[in-house]
Amino acid sequence: MHDAISAERLGIPAVGVMTNxxxxxxxxxxxxxxxxxYPVVSIEHPISNNxxxxxxxxxxxxxxxxxxxxxx
Amino acid sequence: xxxxxxxxxxxxxxxxxAPAANELFWRNGWTDGLPIVAPTPERxxxxxxxxxxxxxxxxxxxxVRERSISAGKxxxxxxxxxxxxxxxxxxxxxxxxxxxxxxxxxxxxxSTGGSAPLIVVNGPIRTRLGMExxxxxxxxxxxxxxxxxxxxxxxxMNVLGSIPGQMDRSTLGHPGKLTFCIxxxxxxxxxxxxxxxxxxxxxxxxxxxxxxxxxxxxxxxWTHDPRELLETLAAAMxxxxxxxxxxxxxxxxxxxxxxxxxxxxxGWSKDDVREYIFQSARVTRGQWRDVxxxxxxxxxxxxxxxxxxxxxxxxxVVAAGGPAGGFAAIVPPWYGNKSLAVTKVI
Amino acid sequence: xPITVLNPTSLTEPQSLHAARRPSSLQDxxxxxxxxxxxxxxxxxxxxADGLRERYGVREVVWRRxxxxxxxxxxxxxxxxxxxxxxxxxxxx
Numbered sequence: 001m002h003d004a005i006s007a008e009r010l011g012i013p014a015v016g017v018m019t020n021x022x023x024x025x026x027x028x029x030x031x032x033x034x035x036x037x038y039p040v041v042s043i044e045h046p047i048s049n050n051x052x053x054x055x056x057x058x059x060x061x062x063x064x065x066x067x068x069x070x071x072x
Numbered sequence: 073x074x075x076x077x078x079x080x081x082x083x084x085x086x087x088x089x090a091p092a093a094n095e096l097f098w099r100n101g102w103t104d105g106l107p108i109v110a111p112t113p114e115r116x117x118x119x120x121x122x123x124x125x126x127x128x129x130x131x132x133x134x135x136v137r138e139r140s141i142s143a144g145k146x147x148x149x150x151x152x153x154x155x156x157x158x159x160x161x162x163x164x165x166x167x168x169x170x171x172x173x174x175x176x177x178x179x180x181x182x183s184t185g186g187s188a189p190l191i192v193v194n195g196p197i198r199t200r201l202g203m204e205x206x207x208x209x210x211x212x213x214x215x216x217x218x219x220x221x222x223x224x225x226x227x228x229m230n231v232l233g234s235i236p237g238q239m240d241r242s243t244l245g246h247p248g249k250l251t252f253c254i255x256x257x258x259x260x261x262x263x264x265x266x267x268x269x270x271x272x273x274x275x276x277x278x279x280x281x282x283x284x285x286x287x288x289x290x291x292x293x294w295t296h297d298p299r300e301l302l303e304t305l306a307a308a309m310x311x312x313x314x315x316x317x318x319x320x321x322x323x324x325x326x327x328x329x330x331x332x333x334x335x336x337x338x339g340w341s342k343d344d345v346r347e348y349i350f351q352s353a354r355v356t357r358g359q360w361r362d363v364x365x366x367x368x369x370x371x372x373x374x375x376x377x378x379x380x381x382x383x384x385x386x387x388x389v390v391a392a393g394g395p396a397g398g399f400a401a402i403v404p405p406w407y408g409n410k411s412l413a414v415t416k417v418i
Numbered sequence: 419x420p421i422t423v424l425n426p427t428s429l430t431e432p433q434s435l436h437a438a439r440r441p442s443s444l445q446d447x448x449x450x451x452x453x454x455x456x457x458x459x460x461x462x463x464x465x466x467a468d469g470l471r472e473r474y475g476v477r478e479v480v481w482r483r484x485x486x487x488x489x490x491x492x493x494x495x496x497x498x499x500x501x502x503x504x505x506x507x508x509x510x511x
Contacts (some may be wrong), residue, residue: 001085001488002422003452005435009442012450013438017508024117026510029125031144032083032113032424035435047511048457048493055458059465062506066466067474070504072440080429084422086489093423102426110423139428148426230426 001026005033015069017062019045020062041065084113097152102230104222104250106151119147123160131164132171134232136178137239141167145231146223158201159376161418162279163223168190169281169416170224176411180283181234185317186242187406189228190284191221191253194267195277197418204256209326209392210254210287210401221251246286253303254392260329261391263342270415277418282322282388283411285404288312293330293398298338299410301331302345305402306352309380312404313355316361319408320382325349326401328393340403346384353380388413423434430459442505450502452495454487459509466506 004016018026019044030038042065043058050058079100087093093110097103109115120127127144134141146163155163155366170177170189180187190304193203204214212218220252234240242249258265267278288311292304305325327335327347335345360366381387386409393399405411441447449470451463460483467479482498484491491507499505 001510003454003484003496006490006496007499007507010496011438012502012505013440013472014505014507016510017506018510022510024121025114025450028117028120028144028147029084029113029422033435035082036126036128038435038437041506043509045511047459047462047509050458050462052445052461055461056452056465058458059462059469062462062508063445063466063469063473064468064471065419066439066506067444067470070353070440072442079425080427082425084424086420086422089419089421093421096423097426110421111426112421112423116424141428144424145426145428147426152426226426231428233428 001029002033002049003063005030005035013070015041015066017041017043017066019043021045022031039069041069074378082278083175091322096161101235103152104225104229108314109149109154110269111148111183112173115290118157119150120144121161122157122342123164125164132167134171134177135173135231140226141171141231146227149226150223151232153226154215154219155223156215156352159220162193162197162201162220165229165279165416165418169279169414172414174412175281175283175414177232178407181228181232181404182239182241184241184243184250185285185406186245187283187285188246188248188252189224189281190248190403191224192260192266192270192388193253193255193281194265194280194417195275195276198255198258203312205255206260207394209328209394210317216256217253218251221253225249225251248284248286252284254390257391257393261332262336263389265389266388266390267415269342272415272417279418280388280413280415282324282413283406284324285316285406287326287401287403289399289401290336293401298333298335298340299348301334303352305400306349307350308402309353309404310355311400313378313380314359314365316404317407318355318378320379320386321405321407321409322386322388322413323380323405324388324390324403326390326403328397328399329395330398331400332391343384345389346387349387350379350384351379354378375417382409420486444470444504447503448501449476449479449507450499451479452491452499452500452507453481453483454467454508454510455484456487456511461504462509468482498508
């Protein structure tokens with residue numbers, strides 16, 4: 001969250017990727033950094049015990065959402 | 073290492089660990105002198121989730137200092153105080169109540185009189201949060217009682233700038249400024265709960281806040297006569313009027329089980345208590361002479377009568393305290409009716 | 419264990435940030451991926467990088483990994499990604 005917003009401050013379009021369980025924390029942090037509605041990429045929690053197939057699935061979701069958020 | 077001037081505007085800090093967070097916050101004047109729990113974004117987010125609020129939602133505004141109190145800042149200070157996320161709704165209501173105009177939060181918190189907002193909690197939330205309404209009611213070892221009161225103080229200091237020596241001009245203050253939160257004993261009392269008397273629907277949870285000085289305890293374990301018992305309390309109120317402030321306003325009367333029983337055995341309701349106290353808790357101006365205030369006594373008609381209460385409804389009667397002991401307490405107002413108690417549904 | 423803590427006072431007045439200008443396409447773009455080091459981020463990000471190149475015409479993907487996922491990226495690390503047209507960071511879990 002912090003890193004994506006740091007990049008935005010440098011003028012570089014960025015997205016933060018996180019699992020959905022992280023969303024409330026991210027929202028809080030974004031608000032305190034002055035960017036309450038900062039859009040994020042959210043995938044199913046958890047990822048730590050993923051199989052390779054699950055990593056692929058998550059990657060598809062990250063790709064889809066990221067491209068949408070990075071383009072005008 | 074950043075100075076506290078630099079730190080003042082910085083939104084977040086990276087620190088080594090929780091003890092380092094505590095040192096940083098202490099150095100920056102953000103604590104009440106006691107150790108705090110590190111307010112990480114994760115912890116703060118939990119509190120906001122429970123209350124269904126966003127960090128930027130404004131819960132209340134103090135109109136004199138033109139400061140808004142956001143849900144996010146309440147949550148940060150609540151984490152610091154050691155609250156659990158489930159306490160957040162109570163704190164939200166406390167802040168809303170404090171920001172009501174009749175509470176006069178600026179004056180009450182800035183004054184040399186050094187008052188603290190007494191919080192009285194009513195309704196099912198007391199049991200849900202496991203609050204203590206009996207043993208050592210004003211100074212429990214109960215987490216909810218202790219940390220809710222503490223969070224309120226941290227909010228006043230950190231969000232409204234009520235810092236001793238700065239905007240808080242308290243000469244002495246009192247220990248209630250550290251924490252001053254009680255829960256009414258609704259289970260062991262046949263009386264109507266305080267909040268319900270003040271308009272909250274039966275069965276709802278609520279907080280009442282009152283700008284208060286330190287409690288005075290009285291002892292009358294000998295009488296079975298309700299009038300005699302209340303006379304002891306009225307005497308404490310008269311003493312407060314003469315030695316502290318003569319002006320009428322909200323007093324709280326806190327009655328534990330033993331003295332309460334003297335009243336309820338005689339069939340006295342809270343209304344009966346209020347009526348008696350209203351009639352009895354009064355002094356004449358000339359009585360100031362008895363307490364070393366002859367100089368102000370003679371400035372006006374010394375036979376003039378002053379009442380502790382403007383009318384009986386000024387008295388907040390609360391059932392709370394342990395099961396044994398003929399002790400009861402009055403809690404005097406900060407300064408007459410410059411601040412009035414406020415009740416808010418949770 | 420390093421932690422982030424939030425300022426409890428009302429003196430902080432975060433400026434409302436505006437998002438950086440977005441491009442209309444990722445064709446020939448240089449994309450930075452900032453891996454926070456958490457388990458499976460590297461593999462997921464690798465698959466994302468493949469997809470960016472194969473399906474969106476991205477020219478190059480630059481990958482950097484943080485040493486400490488619980489701290490923001492140090493300025494020198496961000497500086498290495500300064501030339502990127504867009505950055506993907508993560509994965510917080």
